Amino acid sequence: MNLRQIEIFLSVVEHGGFSAAARGSLLTQSTISQHIAALEQELGVQLLERSRNGVLLTEPGRLLQRHARRLMGEFKATEAAFRRMCGLE
Numbered sequence: 001m002n003l004r005q006i007e008i009f010l011s012v013v014e015h016g017g018f019s020a021a022a023r024g025s026l027l028t029q030s031t032i033s034q035h036i037a038a039l040e041q042e043l044g045v046q047l048l049e050r051s052r053n054g055v056l057l058t059e060p061g062r063l064l065q066r067h068a069r070r071l072m073g074e075f076k077a078t079e080a081a082f083r084r085m086c087g088l089e
């Protein structure tokens with residue numbers, strides 16, 4: 001699991017599907033799908049239920065979403081702190 005996969009997972013959830021996440025992140029739908037598939041394979045669980053109407057979070061997906069939001073918040077806060085420290089803000 002890496003930060004990019006987490007970021008893409010959250011994008012899929014927030015956009016409600018793979019295609020919308022691809023448009024929002026300037027990646028292809030195939031690339032988005034590959035990242036999610038790799039994440040699910042590594043974790044050994046299905047994170048999203050796919051349908052014609054978009055995606056729904058599974059129970060493991062909801063767990064990951066909660067942790068991923070906190071993780072991304074901390075990551076962004078850390079970046080901001082370093083920018084301030086270095087006088088880049």
